[in-house]
Amino acid sequence: xxTSLTSKKPHELLAAQADRMDVATAYxxxxxxxxxxxxxxxxxxxxxxxxxxxxxxxxxxxxxxxxTLSGAFPYDxxxxxxxxxxxxxxxxxxxxxxxxxxxxxxxxxxxSTLPMRIVDSVPVxxxxxxxxxxxxxxxxxxxxxxxPLWARDHDLELVAWARRDGSYRSLGExxxxxxxxxxxxxDVPADHVDAPLELLVPFRTAxxxxxxxxxxxxxxxxxxxxxxxxxxxxxxxDMIPMMSPELMPRxxxxxxxxxxxxxxxxxxxxxxxxxxxxxxxGFFTAVANEHPADTTVVAVELPTAVPEKELAVxxxxxxxxxxxxxxxxxxxxxxxxxxxxxxxxxxxGLDFQLWFFGGGGWGTxxxxxxxxxxxxxxxxxxRKAVSDSVLWDAYRRASFTVFPSLHEGFGLxxxxxxxxxxxxxxxxxxxxxxIAERGGCIMxxxxxxxxxxxxxxxxxxxxxxxxxxxxEARAIPLRSWxxxxxxxxxxxxxDVV
Amino acid sequence: xxxxxxxHASGSPDEKIAELEERIHxxxxxxxxxxxxxxxxxxxVFDELERMKTTVSWRVTxxxxxxxxxxxxx
Numbered sequence: 001x002x003t004s005l006t007s008k009k010p011h012e013l014l015a016a017q018a019d020r021m022d023v024a025t026a027y028x029x030x031x032x033x034x035x036x037x038x039x040x041x042x043x044x045x046x047x048x049x050x051x052x053x054x055x056x057x058x059x060x061x062x063x064x065x066x067x068t069l070s071g072a073f074p075y076d077x078x079x080x081x082x083x084x085x086x087x088x089x090x091x092x093x094x095x096x097x098x099x100x101x102x103x104x105x106x107x108x109x110x111x112s113t114l115p116m117r118i119v120d121s122v123p124v125x126x127x128x129x130x131x132x133x134x135x136x137x138x139x140x141x142x143x144x145x146x147x148p149l150w151a152r153d154h155d156l157e158l159v160a161w162a163r164r165d166g167s168y169r170s171l172g173e174x175x176x177x178x179x180x181x182x183x184x185x186x187d188v189p190a191d192h193v194d195a196p197l198e199l200l201v202p203f204r205t206a207x208x209x210x211x212x213x214x215x216x217x218x219x220x221x222x223x224x225x226x227x228x229x230x231x232x233x234x235x236x237x238d239m240i241p242m243m244s245p246e247l248m249p250r251x252x253x254x255x256x257x258x259x260x261x262x263x264x265x266x267x268x269x270x271x272x273x274x275x276x277x278x279x280x281x282g283f284f285t286a287v288a289n290e291h292p293a294d295t296t297v298v299a300v301e302l303p304t305a306v307p308e309k310e311l312a313v314x315x316x317x318x319x320x321x322x323x324x325x326x327x328x329x330x331x332x333x334x335x336x337x338x339x340x341x342x343x344x345x346x347x348x349g350l351d352f353q354l355w356f357f358g359g360g361g362w363g364t365x366x367x368x369x370x371x372x373x374x375x376x377x378x379x380x381x382x383r384k385a386v387s388d389s390v391l392w393d394a395y396r397r398a399s400f401t402v403f404p405s406l407h408e409g410f411g412l413x414x415x416x417x418x419x420x421x422x423x424x425x426x427x428x429x430x431x432x433x434x435i436a437e438r439g440g441c442i443m444x445x446x447x448x449x450x451x452x453x454x455x456x457x458x459x460x461x462x463x464x465x466x467x468x469x470x471x472e473a474r475a476i477p478l479r480s481w482x483x484x485x486x487x488x489x490x491x492x493x494x495d496v497v
Numbered sequence: 498x499x500x501x502x503x504x505h506a507s508g509s510p511d512e513k514i515a516e517l518e519e520r521i522h523x524x525x526x527x528x529x530x531x532x533x534x535x536x537x538x539x540x541x542v543f544d545e546l547e548r549m550k551t552t553v554s555w556r557v558t559x560x561x562x563x564x565x566x567x568x569x570x571x
Contacts, residue, residue, distance in 0.1 A: 010533035
């Protein structure tokens with residue numbers, strides 16, 4: 001939707017620039033430029049705004065001036081150069097410089113023709129990925145459960161990055177529904193006409209990052225966190241690309257390092273588990289020598305994402321033994337160990353089904369291994385794209401789940417399985433240990449094939465232990481999305497503005 | 498000022514200042530126009546790349562790019 005694929009002509013860019021300058025001068029109560037010529041209007045507004053920037057010496061106002069002139073959020077280097085030029089030269093020289101130099105770099109990828117609105121009275125929530133695609137992985141699920149509750153209880157502004165990634169823009173109706181009314185976004189009529197998009201500029205407010213931005217966005221967000229006067233805050237999912245780089249694709253590592261450059265200057269980070277929080281605290285400790293942190297880093301633990309009506313349906317695992325393994329197929333998830341243990345158990349004469357639910361994946365020979373096992377007649381099932389309801393049904397039918405992940409930020413499949421009263425085998429450290437310590441689980445060293453094999457053998461052959469763990473699982477109190485959303489708002493919004 | 502070495506012979510100091518201000522203004526207009534030209538050109542190139550990605554030839558060569566990506570990953 002949204003931004004058209006039509007390049008703008010120079011005169012349209014100049015007219016939009018003059019309009020943006022009007023918005024900024026009006027915001028500061030300065031006299032509006034007169035006349036019809038956009039070039040003259042921009043120059044007149046610039047004179048007023050530069051005079052103000054020299055008078056107040058407020059770095060945030062300088063950041064806003066650069067954003068307004070170019071129609072895109074500046075990078076660190078743009079703001080730093082502008083600050084130095086401001087301190088070394090008089091307003092006339094600065095005006096010439098800001099026109100001829102600083103405007104080029106940030107605006108090459110900016111959305112320079114959208115009308116601008118400054119958002120200063122409500123928090124701005126960056127929901128780019130959640131708004132523009134239908135993926136429903138962990139991060140999107142957190143957003144689609146939390147943001148409807150935030151929108152119900154608070155005034156806020158949902159934003160996405162503009163197509164060329166230079167600035168925030170407003171959302172269309174379908175995008176908005178993807179975030180706060182998931183499932184109804186496909187009901188938006190084909191002939192629905194959205195209100196014109198706006199370029200949204202947060203100023204002296206909270207900017208919340210519930211997702212991980214790409215490297216270009218991170219470059220601009222770092223400057224925003226450092227210089228704009230906005231309090232940038234984030235949900236801290238994990239530090240896996242930095243702590244376990246051998247388990248992640250190389251390009252993801254590069255993006256994540258840029259993201260850490262933003263995190264370093266945030267006002268607050270809310271970790272999704274104690275383990276994830278400890279990782280982010282570790283990062284701030286590591287950089288403390290050169291960057292004494294005043295960032296609040298606290299755990300706001302995720303709830304269990306299962307609708308109550310689903311939990312009300314009785315479990316049905318009276319038939320054949322089923323072992324369920326949920327997650328994408330990548331080195332970190334350690335599915336090779338599960339396949340190895342299962343093959344040993346089949347060879348030992350045990351009879352059971354092994355179900356893998358999860359799409360995507362990279363960097364493993366998982367598909368080949370499954371094909372070979374199937375050729376041997378092993379009961380291994382692979383489902384790559386499943387709906388929530390199919391997944392919930394699988395949890396109900398499974399005898400137990402196996403989740404020996406090598407590194408997790410939370411461990412949603414374990415929490416979900418336990419919510420259904422399904423026992424689990426999982427990793428004996430990190431966030432999965434936090435969940436497992438509440439009961440219903442056998443903990444193993446995921447790097448030990450023998451421990452995974454022994455735990456699976458025990459649960460396949462000892463129904464009494466399965467039942468004991470199921471009873472423990474059913475007794476674990478469930479945390480609600482309402483509780484999570486409320487605590488998260490306090491940490492990421494209320495406490496920073 | 499009794500005598501200004503920098504003044505143009507045909508103008509008073511006030512006229513000279515006005516002329517310089519006018520030249521600065523023209524310089525600023527030129528620079529803003531160049532900025533708009535440069536942004537428009539970069540956006541045109543960006544959009545052309547986007548359009549290229551919707552073509553049949555881009556789609557039929559997708560497997561080649563996927564193989565290359567795998568090679569780089571491994």
